[in-house]
Amino acid sequence: MNSKEITTQISEAADSLNLRKWDYGASFSNDYSVQVDNGEAKQLKASQKQILTIRVWNESNLVGITTTSDISESGIKKALNQANIASDFGNKNERTEFSPLAKDPIEVKDSKKRNPVGIKKLLTLLREAEVKLLESHESIKSVPYNGLSESFYERVYANSDGAFRSYTKSQAALYLYARAEEKNKKPRSSGSVKLGYGVDDIDIESCIKDASNKTISHLNYKSIKTDKYLICFSPESFLTIINAFSSMFNARSILDGVSLSNKNSIGEKLSTEALNIYDDGLHEKNISSSPFDGEGTPTKRLCLINKGRLENFIHSESTARIFKTIPTGHAGLGSKVSVSPDWIVVEKSEENSDLKTSLDHSTYEGEFVYIEELNAIHAGVRASQGSFSLPFDGWLYKNGKKISIESATVAGDIKYLLKNILNIESNQKVTTSGISPHIWVDELSITGDA
Amino acid sequence: MLSSQIKSNEIVFGSCNKDLLEEIIFYGMELGADFVEIFVENTDNSSVLAEEDFITSVSPSFGKGAGIRIFKDKKDGFVCTNDLTKHGLMRSVSQAIEMLDITDNKKRGVFNGLDKFRDYSLSKKKWINEVPSIHEISEKLLVSTKSLKKNNKIITRKGSYSRNLQEVIIASSDGTYVSDIRLHQTVGLNVIASDAQYRSSGSRRFGSSGMPLEFRLWDHEKAANDVFESSMNMLYADYVDAGQMPVVLANKFGGVIFHEACGHLLETTQIERGTTPFENKLNEKIAHESVTAIDEGISEGSFGSLSVDDEGMEPEKSVLIKDGILKKFISDRAGELRTGHKRTGSGRRQNYSFAAASRMRNTYIAKGEHSKEDLINSISDGLYCKSMGGGSVGATGQFNFAVEEGYLIKNGKLTNPVKGATLIGEAKEVMPKISMCGNDLELAPGFCGSISGSVNVTVGQPHIKVDSITVGGR
Numbered sequence: 001m002n003s004k005e006i007t008t009q010i011s012e013a014a015d016s017l018n019l020r021k022w023d024y025g026a027s028f029s030n031d032y033s034v035q036v037d038n039g040e041a042k043q044l045k046a047s048q049k050q051i052l053t054i055r056v057w058n059e060s061n062l063v064g065i066t067t068t069s070d071i072s073e074s075g076i077k078k079a080l081n082q083a084n085i086a087s088d089f090g091n092k093n094e095r096t097e098f099s100p101l102a103k104d105p106i107e108v109k110d111s112k113k114r115n116p117v118g119i120k121k122l123l124t125l126l127r128e129a130e131v132k133l134l135e136s137h138e139s140i141k142s143v144p145y146n147g148l149s150e151s152f153y154e155r156v157y158a159n160s161d162g163a164f165r166s167y168t169k170s171q172a173a174l175y176l177y178a179r180a181e182e183k184n185k186k187p188r189s190s191g192s193v194k195l196g197y198g199v200d201d202i203d204i205e206s207c208i209k210d211a212s213n214k215t216i217s218h219l220n221y222k223s224i225k226t227d228k229y230l231i232c233f234s235p236e237s238f239l240t241i242i243n244a245f246s247s248m249f250n251a252r253s254i255l256d257g258v259s260l261s262n263k264n265s266i267g268e269k270l271s272t273e274a275l276n277i278y279d280d281g282l283h284e285k286n287i288s289s290s291p292f293d294g295e296g297t298p299t300k301r302l303c304l305i306n307k308g309r310l311e312n313f314i315h316s317e318s319t320a321r322i323f324k325t326i327p328t329g330h331a332g333l334g335s336k337v338s339v340s341p342d343w344i345v346v347e348k349s350e351e352n353s354d355l356k357t358s359l360d361h362s363t364y365e366g367e368f369v370y371i372e373e374l375n376a377i378h379a380g381v382r383a384s385q386g387s388f389s390l391p392f393d394g395w396l397y398k399n400g401k402k403i404s405i406e407s408a409t410v411a412g413d414i415k416y417l418l419k420n421i422l423n424i425e426s427n428q429k430v431t432t433s434g435i436s437p438h439i440w441v442d443e444l445s446i447t448g449d450a
Numbered sequence: 451m452l453s454s455q456i457k458s459n460e461i462v463f464g465s466c467n468k469d470l471l472e473e474i475i476f477y478g479m480e481l482g483a484d485f486v487e488i489f490v491e492n493t494d495n496s497s498v499l500a501e502e503d504f505i506t507s508v509s510p511s512f513g514k515g516a517g518i519r520i521f522k523d524k525k526d527g528f529v530c531t532n533d534l535t536k537h538g539l540m541r542s543v544s545q546a547i548e549m550l551d552i553t554d555n556k557k558r559g560v561f562n563g564l565d566k567f568r569d570y571s572l573s574k575k576k577w578i579n580e581v582p583s584i585h586e587i588s589e590k591l592l593v594s595t596k597s598l599k600k601n602n603k604i605i606t607r608k609g610s611y612s613r614n615l616q617e618v619i620i621a622s623s624d625g626t627y628v629s630d631i632r633l634h635q636t637v638g639l640n641v642i643a644s645d646a647q648y649r650s651s652g653s654r655r656f657g658s659s660g661m662p663l664e665f666r667l668w669d670h671e672k673a674a675n676d677v678f679e680s681s682m683n684m685l686y687a688d689y690v691d692a693g694q695m696p697v698v699l700a701n702k703f704g705g706v707i708f709h710e711a712c713g714h715l716l717e718t719t720q721i722e723r724g725t726t727p728f729e730n731k732l733n734e735k736i737a738h739e740s741v742t743a744i745d746e747g748i749s750e751g752s753f754g755s756l757s758v759d760d761e762g763m764e765p766e767k768s769v770l771i772k773d774g775i776l777k778k779f780i781s782d783r784a785g786e787l788r789t790g791h792k793r794t795g796s797g798r799r800q801n802y803s804f805a806a807a808s809r810m811r812n813t814y815i816a817k818g819e820h821s822k823e824d825l826i827n828s829i830s831d832g833l834y835c836k837s838m839g840g841g842s843v844g845a846t847g848q849f850n851f852a853v854e855e856g857y858l859i860k861n862g863k864l865t866n867p868v869k870g871a872t873l874i875g876e877a878k879e880v881m882p883k884i885s886m887c888g889n890d891l892e893l894a895p896g897f898c899g900s901i902s903g904s905v906n907v908t909v910g911q912p913h914i915k916v917d918s919i920t921v922g923g924r
Contacts, residue, residue, distance in 0.1 A: 037722065040525060044549040047530040047803055049515075069513030069532045082510045089498075089508040089584060119549045144723035179725065179846070186876070187846045226692045256501070257606035257642060336499060336507040379840035379852045380872055384642050385649045387689075389872040389922050391850045407848055409872050409922030411692070447692035447874075447922040 003028075003156040003166050006071060010054065013077050014160065019084060021057035023098060023159035025294050025333040026050070026071075033149035034122045036130050038142075044119055052076070053333050055096075056083040062090025065335040086335070094255075096337065099317040099327050102163040102296035107282060109289060114150075114170045114198025122148045122199065126174075129204050133178055136212035139219060143211075145177035145191065150199055157296035157333075165292050172199045176211040180219060186406070188221065190214035190373075190393065193432050195287040214372070214393075221404040224396055224448035230368040230422075231410070231444045232361045235346075235429035235436035237371045237392065242277065242344055243433065244381045244388065245414045249279070249304045249312070251319035252339040258384040260415065261310065263323065268310045271418035274352035277305040279314060281329065281342030285430045289343070294333030299342060302328050307349045314339050344434035348424040359423040359440045361397075369446055370395040370402070371410060386414045408448040417441050470536055471621040472564055478520055478543045479623055482552035484559040485521035486543070487622035487783075489760060490514075490534065491802040493615065498584060500591035500609040508584055515802035520546040524788050528805040565625035570757040571617065574631035578615055580662035581635070587611045590670060591637075597674035598641050603685065604678070606642040611635070611665070616801075618760070626762035634659050634753065634906050636895065639673055643681040650869070652681030653854075657753040657895030659906060664751065680837060680855050683867045690856060690868035690923035696832035697873065697916050698825045698859065702894040703838050705909035707916075708743055708815050709898070710841040710849040711877045712736075716745075716770050716778075717796075717808040718785025719901055727847050727878045728776055736776045737881035742816040743771040745780055747795050753895030754811040754907040756795070761806050765795030770813075774882075782808040800903025807902035814910030818887025825886050825915040827862040833871065833921055834859050843877070850874040850922075872922035880919060888913030 001009065006026065014022050028050045035042040053067045054076075064087025066079040090096075126148040133143050150172040158164040177191030192210035196202040233241070247253035248261050248270075261268070281289050281299040292298055295317050303311045315323065316331035316339050332338040348355075361370060371394045380390040389411040395402045423440040471488055478486035492514050499507040516539060517530045527546035531538050547553055582590075591609035598607040616632045636657035643650045654677050658664040699707055712728075720726035728736055737743075747756045747765020756765050761783050768778045781789070782797035785808045797806035826834060834857045841851025853871035857864045893910035 041550075042525060042722075043805065044525070044527040044546075045529070045805070046527075046545050046549065048532065049530070049803060050532050065509055067509070067511035067513075069515055071532075078512070082512075086508045086510055086584075089505050089588065091504065091506045093504055094506070120551070142724045144725045189844065189846045334507070335509045375844065376840075376842045376850050379842060379850060382651065384651055387870055389852065389870050391848075391872070391874055391922070407874060407876075407920070409692075409850070409874060409920075411689070411870055411872075411922055411924045445692060445924040447872075447920065449694070449920055 001071060003154060007158045007164060009073065009076055010080070011160070013080055014056070017080055017084065019056045019080060021160050022055060023157070024052060024054045026052045026156045027153055029151060029153035031149060031151045032116065032119055032122060033147055034119060034126050035147050036123070036126050039127055039131065041123055044123065046119070052079065054079045054083050056080060056087055058084065058087040058090070061095065062087050062092065063096045063335070064088070064090055094318055096318050098159050098161055098163070099295040099297040101298055101327055102157070102159060104298050106165060106291040106298045108167065108291045109282060109284065112197040113168060114200065116150055116152065117199045122150065125199065125204060129174070129176060129208055132208050133176055133212055136208065137180065137216045139180040139182050139216060140178045140212065141181050142179050143176055144179050146175060148174045148199070155290060157292060157294070159296070163296050165296055167291055170198055171287055172196045172202055174202050174204060174207050176207055178211050178215040180215045182219060185219070188215060188218045190218060195432055197287060218393065218404040221406040224405045224408050224446060226447045228443045229446050230366070231441045232368055232370045233439045233441065234370065234372050235438060236431050237374045238346060238436045238439045239344055239431060239434045240374045240377060241388070241414070241417070242346065243341065244377050245383055245386070246341045247383045249314055249341065250339050251313040251315045251323055254313065255319060255322065260386050265310050269308055270305060270310055270415070271308045272354060272421045273308040274349050274355050274424050275305055275308050275421060276303070276347045276349045278303050278345040279341045279343065280345045283343050283345060285435065286343040293329045293331045295327065295331045295337065297327040297329045297331060299329040307351045314341060346436035347428060348426065348437065352424065355423045357423060360425060361438050364397070365400045367398045370397055388412060388414065406449060408446050410444055410446055412444040417444065468564060468627065474539050474543055475561055475621065475623050477540060478547060479559050479561045481547045482558055483520045483522055483547060485623050487519045487761065489517045489802055490619040491516070492617045493801070494578065495614045496584065497610065497612040498587045498591060500588065500595045502607055503592060503596060505588045505592065516542065517802040517805065518542045518546055519805050520550060521787065522550045522552050525550060526784060526805065530803040559623060561623040562625065564621055564627035568628040570628060570630040574633070577631060577633050577662045581613055581633070582665050587665065594639060594670035594674055597671055598639065598678055600678050603643045603645050604641050604681070605644045608640040610638045620760065620762040622762060628758050628762045630758050632659065633662060635665055637665060637668055639677045641677055641681050643685050645685060648685050650681045650684040650687070652677040655895065657906070658751050659753050659755050661751045684855055684869055687867035687869040689870040690833065690921060692921060692923040694918050695921055696829045697919055697921070698829065698832070698834045699911070699914050699916065700836045701888065701890050701912050702892040703896070703909060704835065704914065705814055705894065705911040706838050706841055706851055706896070707873070708911060709810065709813055709909045710843045710851055711875065711880050712743070713745070713810050713813050714843045714900070715847060715877050716780050717810070718779050718781045718789045718791050719807050721779065721789045722785065731776045734776055735774045736878065737771050737774040738884050739774040740818055740887050741771055741774050741881065741884050742769070743814070744769055744816060745810055745813045747811050749812040749893065749908065752812045752893055752908040756811060759795045759797045760799050761797035763793055763795040763797065765811060768794045780808045780810060782806055798902060798905045800905055804902040807900070809900060809902060809905055810898060810907050812893065812908035814891065814893060814908070815887060815912065815914060817889050817891035817912040820886050820888050822888050822890060822913045825888060825913050826859055826864060828886065828915065829859045830861055832859040834864055847877045848874070849877060870923050874920045874922055880916060883917040883919070884914050885917050886915040
C-alpha cells in the first residue's frame with residue numbers, strides 16, 4: 001500500500017467503526033548497511049520497516065493512540081479499535097487537537113533524493129576506507145567500530161480534516177572509529193561521522209583523515225591536575241551541552257516541571273549579549289531535515305536566545321495553546337506529545353563588544369583546557385537540576401603547546417556556563433547535529449588523575 | 451474490564467508454520483548458505499503514565515516482524531521485514547543471500563529439517579490474561595504518585611508502567627525449532643524536589659520477567675518512601691570534591707560498576723573488535739581474589755532471565771570470574787564462529803530488527819563475608835555510593851557512571867550527602883581494587899543498550915569496596 005491508499009483505508013475503517021476524528025503519522029523505510037573487519041565483510045544488513053501511529057478522538061473529545069507495524073487491513077482496524085479504547089483514558093486536563101497549521105504550505109527543500117548504490121558498493125567503499133585508515137599511522141591497529149549505510153524513507157501525516165503531507169528522502173552515513181595502540185601505553189580511540197543525501201555525497205577521505213588525526217593526536221597523553229580551568233568548547237561539544245539542556249527551551253518540559261525555565265522566563269537574561277541560538281530544522285546544511293513535524297506543523301527557523309535573552313520556546317499544538325501562541329514544528333506524535341529541537345545553530349550576535357576576542361583557540365598562548373568531545377551524556381547530565389559531570393576527550397594548552405588529557409571529567413552548571421561565556425569565536429563549524437563556533441567559558445571544574 | 455479489550459486475545463504468526471519455515475531454510479541452503487536462521491516475533495505492549503494526580507498517557511502498541519540471518523564462512527547477512535508472508539520471507543532470504551554474494555555456490559551447508567518442536571511457551575499462554583488491566587494499573591499508579599506527595603518541596607511526581615509481551619519462533623538450519631513467550635513488566639517512580647535555589651530528583655525502577663502477577667504484589671508505599679527520602683536527602687547536598695578516593699558501592703544497582711567496567715568486556719563481540727583488554731587472559735587473574743562474578747540466564751523473576759535465548763539455546767549459568775581468575779566469556783553464535791568461545795545461551799536482541807549478539811543477562815558479583823559496616827569502617831576518608839545512575843564503557847575499556855545518591859565517609863562513618871559525582875576508571879585497573887565484598891547480595895533490573903539494541907538485564911552485587919577510584923566532581 002502507498003500512503004494515499006493507507007489514508008483511504010484508515011478513513012474507511014474509521015467510518016465503519018463510527019470514529020469521526022482521527023489522525024496518523026507513518027514512516028516507511030528501506031535501509032542497507034555494512035560493517036567490515038580487517039577487510040572482510042562482517043555483517044551486511046538490510047531492513048524494510050513500517051511504523052504507523054494512529055490517534056482517535058472519542059465523543060468526549062479525548063484522544064487515544066496506538067502504534068503498530070501491521071498495516072494490513074486487519075492491523076489497521078485493530079489499531080483504530082485499540083486507540084478508541086485507550087481514548088477512555090485520555091487526559092482530561094490537557095486536551096489535544098489537530099495542529100491549526102497542519103494544512104499550511106510547507107517549505108520543501110530540494111530533497112536531493114539519491115538512488116541506492118547497493119550493498120556491494122557500500123562494502124567496497126568501506127573496505128577501502130578501513131584499509132586507508134589502518135595505513136594512515138602505524139599505531140592504528142584496528143577500526144573496531146565502522147559502518148556505511150544508506151536509507152530511503154517516506155514520512156506521512158494525515159488527518160480526518162483533510163490534511164495530508166508526505167515527504168520522501170534519502171540519507172547516507174559513514175562512521176569510522178579507530179583504535180591506536182603503542183607499547184607500554186594505554187590504547188587511544190577516536191572517530192568521525194559524515195552524513196550525506198547519498199553515499200556519493202559523503203566525503204570519505206575527510207572522514208578517514210579526521211578519524212586518523214584525532215586518534216593519533218592523542219597518543220602522547222598525560223594526566224591533568226584536578227582544578228578549575230579556563231575552558232574552550234569545540235563546536236561539537238558546545239552543541240552537545242546545549243542539546244543536553246534543551247529542556248530550557250522546551251514548553252513541554254516547562255509544563256512538566258522538569259525544565260530550568262518557567263512560563264514567565266521569556267526575556268530572561270541567560271548569557272552574554274553576544275550569544276544567539278536558533279533552532280533551524282530547515283537549514284540547508286541539515287541533512288536530516290523534515291518539512292513538517294509529527295503533528296503536521298511546518299518546520300521553521302526559530303530564535304531561542306536573542307542577544308543573551310530567552311526569546312522563544314519550542315511547542316507542540318497543545319503546549320502552544322496553553323501558552324497562547326502557535327505551534328513551532330517540534331512535536332512528535334504520541335499519547336502525550338513530546339517536543340524536541342531539530343538543529344541548533346549557535347552564532348555571535350551583533351552585540352559582542354564585551355567579548356574577550358583575544359581568546360582564540362588557534363592562537364591563545366595562556367593555559368586552557370580544550371574540550372573536543374563530551375561523552376556519556378545519558379549518565380552525566382541532570383537536566384532538571386542544571387548540573388553536569390561528564391567525561392571528555394580534550395587537550396591542555398599551555399605556553400603555546402598542547403598535551404592530550406589522559407582521562408578526565410568536566411563538571412558544572414549550565415546557567416553558570418552560559419553566564420560565564422568569555423568569547424564566541426567568529427568561525428562557525430557545521431557538524432552532524434548543528435552549527436556552532438568555538439565557545440570560551442571561565443573556570444569550570446576538571447577532575448583528572450593527577 | 452477494559453484491559454481484556456486492549457490485550458490481544460490470541461497471539462498469531464499467520465501462516466508462518468513449520469512447513470514454511472523449512473521451505474525457507476532449504477531455499478537459503480540450496481543457494482549456498484552455511485547456516486540460515488529465522489526469528490519471527492509478535493508483540494503486544496502497553497504503557498501507562500501518571501503525573502501528579504492524573505493519568506496522562508496510555509499507549510498500547512503491537513506488531514509483527516521477522517529477522518533472517520544467513521552465515522557464509524565467518525560473515526553474516528541480516529535482513530528484517532514486517533512482511534511475514536511466504537513471498538516476504540523468501541524475498542528476505544534472497545536479499546541476504548545476494549548481499550553475501552553466494553547465489554549458486556556449489557558448496558552448500560547441510561539441513562536435515564527442523565528438529566522436534568521445543569515449546570517454552572506452553573505454560574505462558576495464559577499470561578496475557580493474567581497481567582493487570584489498564585484500569586488496575588492506572589489506579590495503582592495514581593495511589594503511588596499520591597504517596598509521593600509528602601511535603602510541599604516535591605514539585606513533580608510521576609509513576610510509569612510498561613508491559614512488553616513478546617512471542618517468538620526461532621528456526622534454523624541446525625534443526626533448532628523453538629517457541630517462547632516473554633513477559634516483562636516495569637514500574638518506575640520519579641520526583642523532583644525544590645526549595646529556593648536547591649533542586650534534587652529521586653527515581654527508582656522496579657521490574658520482573660515472567661511474573662504476570664508481580665505488579666499486584668509491588669509495595670508502592672515502600673517504593674514511594676524510598677524515592678521521597680532519596681530526594682530529600684539530596685536536596686541540600688553539596689557538590690562532591692573531586693579526586694582519587696576509596697568508595698563503597700551499595701548492593702543491588704551498584705552492580706552497574708561490574709556491568710560497565712567488566713561485563714561488556716567479557717562479551718565475544720568485544721573480542722571480535724579487539725576492544726577488550728581481557729582477550730588473552732583466560733585462566734589468568736584479572737580481579738582481586740575476593741571477586742567472583744556470574745552471568746546466568748535464569749534467576750526466577752529476574753529481569754534478564756530467559757527460558758531460551760534469541761538463537762534458540764537454553765541459557766547456561768556462566769561463572770565469568772572465580773576468585774579473581776577469568777573463567778569464561780559471554781558468547782553467541784557469531785561469537786563462537788569468530789572467536790572459538792562456546793555459546794553460553796547469551797544471543798540476545800531487542801527485537802526482530804536486530805541480529806542477536808552476545809549480551810549479558812543476570813550479571814552479578816557473588817556475596818562475600820563482610821558486613822556493610824565492615825566496609826565503611828575500613829575507610830577514613832571516602833565516598834559511599836548509595837544509588838547509581840547510568841554508565842557506559844568505551845572502545846579502550848574506560849568506563850564511567852553517575853552517582854545519584856552519595857554520602858561522604860569520614861573516619862569509618864557515613865556523614866554528609868553529596869551530589870554531582872561521576873566514577874571513572876579503566877576495567878583492568880579497577881577490578882583488582884575491589885578488595886572487599888559484603889554478605890548482602892541483591893539484584894536490580896535495568897536496561898542495557900548495545901549493538902543488538904536495548905535488552906532487559908539484571909545487575910547485582912553485595913556492598914563492595916573499591917580501594918581507589920577517580921571521582922569526578924567540582
